[in-house]
Every structure is written in C-alpha cells, then in structure tokens.
Amino acid sequence: MLIRFNVKNFLSFSKNESGQSEEFSMLAGKVRNKKEHVYDNNKIKLLKFAAVYGANAAGKSNLVKALNFMKYTILKKLPKGHTEMYCKIDKENKEKESYFELEIMIGKKYYAYGFEVILSQSRFVSEWLVELTSDNNEKIIFTRDIVNGKYEFGTILKEKGLIDKLNVYAEDIEDDGSILLLSAMNENKKNLYKQYSNAKILREVYIWIAKDLDINFPNRPISNYSYMENKEKMDEVCQIIKAFGTGITGAQMVDVAPEKVLADMPRQVSNKILHDIENKMSAMNNNKNLKEVGFIMRSEKDFFVLNIDRNGEVKCQTLNFTHGKENVLFSMSEESDGTIRMLDLLEILIAGENKTYVIDELDRCLHPSLTYKFVETYLQIAAQKNIQLIVTTHESRLLDFDLLRRDEIWFINKRTTGESDIYSLEEYNTRFDQKIDKAYLDGRYGGVPIFSTVFPVKGED
Structure with a gap:
C-alpha cells in the first residue's frame, strides 16, 4: 500500500x-469517524481513498x-x-x-x-x-x-x-x-x-x-476486462452494473468469427496479433501441460478473447449485453461512454488485496450521482479488504462529510508564479457541519479557477 x-x-x-x-x-x-476507511x-x-481537487491546469x-x-x-x-x-x-x-x-x-x-x-x-x-x-x-x-x-x-x-x-x-x-x-x-x-x-x-x-x-489516464482504458474471463465473476459483475442504473440487465460472452475481427483492425495491429498467436502456439508446443492458450484484446469500445487449442483452432468471443426484459443482445460499441467507463471501473470493485489504483479524472463521462455512487460502493467494499484508490476529480458532490473524511480530501492549487502546491483539507479547521462543497466552490480552500474578463462587453450605442 x-x-x-x-x-x-x-x-x-x-x-x-x-x-x-x-x-x-x-x-x-x-x-476519528469512519474508521472503516482506514487500514x-x-x-x-x-487511508484507502483520496480525492484530489483543483482547477484546470492547477x-x-x-x-x-x-x-x-x-x-x-x-x-x-x-x-x-x-x-x-x-x-x-x-x-x-x-x-x-x-x-x-x-x-x-x-x-x-x-x-x-x-x-x-x-x-x-x-x-x-x-x-x-x-x-x-x-x-x-x-x-x-x-x-x-x-x-x-x-x-x-x-x-x-x-x-x-x-x-x-x-x-x-x-x-x-x-x-x-x-x-x-x-x-x-x-x-x-x-x-x-x-x-x-x-x-x-x-x-x-x-x-x-x-x-x-x-x-490510469483519461484517454486510456482502465481495464482490459480480464475479470470477464472468470465465468464465476459474471453474475457478480452483472449485479454491480445493474445497481449503477446503466439499464444493463445481463451480460454474456458470444462467439465471433476471428477472421472478421482481424479484418476490421488496422493491418499493423492484426499483424502483431498474428505474431502473438504464433508465439503462443510455440509456447504451448513446448509445454505439454498446456491444453490451450489465450489472450485478451481491448480497444476503447471493443473487447475480444482469443483462445487457441493444440490443433491450432482459434476461438474468438466478445462481450454482449441485454437491456430490459427482451433477450436482445447489444455489443459493447453500442453502449454509452458512461456505461463503458463503469465497466472499466468495475475492476477496482472486484480486485484483490493490496493494489493501489490511481485514476486521473474519475468523473469523466459519468453523471455526478453515478460518481458519488461508485465512490460510496468502493468505500463499502474497501472496508473489507486492503486496497487503495486515489482519484483526481472536479465532482464537488464528493465533498460530503457523510461520504468522506477530512483527510481523504486533497487540493492542488497553482500559485501566482505558476507553481503547484499540494495540501490536505486536514490542514484546515473545518466543522463537520460545514457545507464543504459550497466552501470549496467559493474558493475557501483554493484549487478553483479565478476568472478574468474574457472580452469586453460593449453597451449599445
């Protein structure tokens, strides 16, 4: 940790x-409160969680x-x-x-x-x-x-x-x-x-x-969805994703033609995958205990699992979702950016012990209520295991003493010289009944933008 x-x-x-x-x-x-947030x-x-606030470019x-x-x-x-x-x-x-x-x-x-x-x-x-x-x-x-x-x-x-x-x-x-x-x-x-x-x-x-x-950075997938390989985890994943109000009612792996997947990829990428397949086959031939080998392919809005057996047969699967009561399947590319963001974040909720996750712009593509719900769920799960999550965010709803401790809230502020300072809310004498989100937005703790006139507004002649 x-x-x-x-x-x-x-x-x-x-x-x-x-x-x-x-x-x-x-x-x-x-x-002294929320001791379950602490190892x-x-x-x-x-601490098992920390949120870092600051203005853009702070x-x-x-x-x-x-x-x-x-x-x-x-x-x-x-x-x-x-x-x-x-x-x-x-x-x-x-x-x-x-x-x-x-x-x-x-x-x-x-x-x-x-x-x-x-x-x-x-x-x-x-x-x-x-x-x-x-x-x-x-x-x-x-x-x-x-x-x-x-x-x-x-x-x-x-x-x-x-x-x-x-x-x-x-x-x-x-x-x-x-x-x-x-x-x-x-x-x-x-x-x-x-x-x-x-x-x-x-x-x-x-x-x-x-x-x-x-x-993890905003422009990269957080997870390669390796947790989806474990069929025993699928039910847990579905239950969690349902609870976040995405409209997803189920998920399942479906077969897809490997040649179609490779054909839709840039040639440089497909050539690398074919090279990886050759290496995997060679590794399997050198190890008689291996019955098959596989690897995961993940892009921004696609997810595939390739498995190769000893006969060289390649099986490819992708993840599809159902919405509502009708058993109609939707591909990942048909899901919203917010849903895909939540699927990324699920890895943190089902991860093992002792990992420290750092996520830049946690709230990207997420509704404010969904960001709050995710952090609340994480803290409930983290109470039972040793894991840490550090995020940067603009989401002021998290500045809530019903959700977080003072020492879990950090600020980065830019001095007039352009240098950045890091400091914790713990450094301030803040009452527990203080409306911390309002105080932050009012600039009491720094880390908020200071506006000047963008252009002069001329009155009518």
Missing part, C-alpha cells in the same frame, strides 16, 4: 515553501504524471521528452536535480525508494532504498551517490556470497548515470533471488511498483 509520494522539480511542481519536495500522503490524520495494524494507519494531472514518470523510469527507462519535464517556472531548475520518492508498505514492513535525476542531462545523481522502522529509524538496503561513484549496501544484503555478486553488479553500472540499480537488479536475476533470500526485497519493491501501483 502507498504511504507517501514526494516530488520536486517536475512539470508544475518546483518545491514547497520550505524549499523541500511537494508531498502527497495516504497517512490517516486525526479524524490500521496498530503501527500505521493508512496540477492534478501532473501529480499522476509524476507517479507514472517514476514507475515508467524504473520499469523501462527515462521516457521520451524527459529532458523538458523539469519545472520551467524557475530557469535555474534546468540544471537542478528532480526528486522522486515512494514510501510503501509491503507485507508488514515499510520502505522508501527514490532517486534524483537531472532531467535536462538525462543523468541520475542518486538512488536509495531504505527500510523504515517503527521507531522512526532507517535501515539502509542500498544507497548510491552516482556523481561521486560511491555506493553502499546495508547489513541485510551483506550475506556471504551475495555481497560479492552485488558489488559486481553495482560496479558494472556505476559509471553509467542512465541506469538505476533497482532496474538492473530485476533484469535476468531470478536465479539470484532463488539462491539468496535476503536479496528478495529488491524484487519485491520492483514488483509492487510494476503490478500493485496501477496508474
């Missing part, structure tokens, strides 16, 4: 008033982009265009380090992983992974001072044999300021983790970032 995220010198985030990084936190505040193991209290999406930048850089490399992603408000930022740090909980332990990078130079300058203890101390797992060519491994990694291998890996990349140690330690190192159990923390942190931190 996510504890904190800190960022500095990235897009609209420069530094806070103290000169430090901007901080977003899932640590529970002093609020509590008697050592740490973490920096809400930049917070999501910062998280995604960090994830992408760890899993792949510095993304395209990164040399221009420093905060340009201050010209001196071009030559300054950008700072990214995640604090996370894995199992019963807490870790901080981060790095500094001079974006304009495509050069990392430091990297660290530490274990955070309950007495506010830190146990070094590893640290790197890349500028001075120095690194250190903590006691946990100084196991006989392991430390010698780690020193070799570290020395191999130490002169290369474009490689992160955490990334390098998760490339073809499976045998290392099998041989040395103490090294597994390097894998566990990487896997949490890769699989448990699920970041």
Whole structure:
C-alpha cells in the first residue's frame, strides 16, 4: 500500500515553501469517524481513498504524471521528452536535480525508494532504498551517490556470497548515470533471488511498483476486462452494473468469427496479433501441460478473447449485453461512454488485496450521482479488504462529510508564479457541519479557477 509520494522539480511542481519536495500522503490524520476507511495494524494507519481537487491546469494531472514518470523510469527507462519535464517556472531548475520518492508498505514492513535525476542531462545523481522502522529509524538496503561513484549496501544484503555478486553488479553500472540499480537488479536475476533470500526485497519493491501501483489516464482504458474471463465473476459483475442504473440487465460472452475481427483492425495491429498467436502456439508446443492458450484484446469500445487449442483452432468471443426484459443482445460499441467507463471501473470493485489504483479524472463521462455512487460502493467494499484508490476529480458532490473524511480530501492549487502546491483539507479547521462543497466552490480552500474578463462587453450605442 502507498504511504507517501514526494516530488520536486517536475512539470508544475518546483518545491514547497520550505524549499523541500511537494508531498502527497495516504497517512490517516486525526479524524476519528469512519474508521472503516482506514487500514490500521496498530503501527500505521493508512487511508484507502483520496480525492484530489483543483482547477484546470492547477496540477492534478501532473501529480499522476509524476507517479507514472517514476514507475515508467524504473520499469523501462527515462521516457521520451524527459529532458523538458523539469519545472520551467524557475530557469535555474534546468540544471537542478528532480526528486522522486515512494514510501510503501509491503507485507508488514515499510520502505522508501527514490532517486534524483537531472532531467535536462538525462543523468541520475542518486538512488536509495531504505527500510523504515517503527521507531522512526532507517535501515539502509542500498544507497548510491552516482556523481561521486560511491555506493553502499546495508547489513541485510551483506550475506556471504551475495555481497560479492552485488558489488559486481553495482560496479558494472556505476559509471553509467542512465541506469538505476533497482532496474538492473530485476533484469535476468531470478536465479539470484532463488539462491539468496535476503536479496528478495529488491524484487519485491520492483514488483509492487510494476503490478500493485496501477496508474490510469483519461484517454486510456482502465481495464482490459480480464475479470470477464472468470465465468464465476459474471453474475457478480452483472449485479454491480445493474445497481449503477446503466439499464444493463445481463451480460454474456458470444462467439465471433476471428477472421472478421482481424479484418476490421488496422493491418499493423492484426499483424502483431498474428505474431502473438504464433508465439503462443510455440509456447504451448513446448509445454505439454498446456491444453490451450489465450489472450485478451481491448480497444476503447471493443473487447475480444482469443483462445487457441493444440490443433491450432482459434476461438474468438466478445462481450454482449441485454437491456430490459427482451433477450436482445447489444455489443459493447453500442453502449454509452458512461456505461463503458463503469465497466472499466468495475475492476477496482472486484480486485484483490493490496493494489493501489490511481485514476486521473474519475468523473469523466459519468453523471455526478453515478460518481458519488461508485465512490460510496468502493468505500463499502474497501472496508473489507486492503486496497487503495486515489482519484483526481472536479465532482464537488464528493465533498460530503457523510461520504468522506477530512483527510481523504486533497487540493492542488497553482500559485501566482505558476507553481503547484499540494495540501490536505486536514490542514484546515473545518466543522463537520460545514457545507464543504459550497466552501470549496467559493474558493475557501483554493484549487478553483479565478476568472478574468474574457472580452469586453460593449453597451449599445
């Protein structure tokens, strides 16, 4: 689960008033009500939901982009265009380090992983992974001072044999300021983790970032509908989607000709799918225990499941819906944008434990009442499991103390200089009977647009 995220010198985030990084936190505040919204193991209290508000261009999406930048850089490399992603408000930022740090909980332990990078130079300058203890101390797992060519491994990694291998890996990349140690330690190192159990923390942190931190943007499908493969889940899915007033009364998988599906796709896409089918067939031939292989294809308004058996027979299915009492089937492309948005969001409601979802513009394509109902339903489900949902939104109906706690509400405001600040409603002394949505729209907490005259209105002569 996510504890904190800190960022500095990235897009609209420069530094806070103290000169430090901007901080977003899932640590529970002093609020006493709605304890079911909080994960509590008697050592740490973490929120399971947070809503981030702000005017257009205030920096809400930049917070999501910062998280995604960090994830992408760890899993792949510095993304395209990164040399221009420093905060340009201050010209001196071009030559300054950008700072990214995640604090996370894995199992019963807490870790901080981060790095500094001079974006304009495509050069990392430091990297660290530490274990955070309950007495506010830190146990070094590893640290790197890349500028001075120095690194250190903590006691946990100084196991006989392991430390010698780690020193070799570290020395191999130490002169290369474009490689992160955490990334390098998760490339073809499976045998290392099998041989040395103490090294597994390097894998566990990487896997949490890769699989448990699920970041979503408005222009991309949130889900590939993999939950639809489980027929036992279909009834649960239908019951949930009915409850949201979409008009859907049922759903079922129906057969569709594979050649028709491929013919309707761009040639580049269909060629890639055919290549994937060949690879899947090859994998099945090399594994006698596999009777069939399959994969999911998802576009903005289409969903297909391909299954291939040992004889090379390809079966393709898609998802259709029924409305009303008549058993008439409708394809996904015939459903509204709001319905498809809800189908995307269903994955969060039926997801397993320990995932942290981040969704930019939760309310896109949704009626305000539907957005409220979704968050209300999520909080009811989250009370029974360890899961987190962080959203950016403009939907003021969520600013309701009957629904949310003070510490679950965050704001991003743009200063007159153009820099973004992150802060929580917990910082304000707000009565529980306060009409929080009205106070927000009136500008009491910032994060709302300030209008000037668009054009002069001339009176009649």
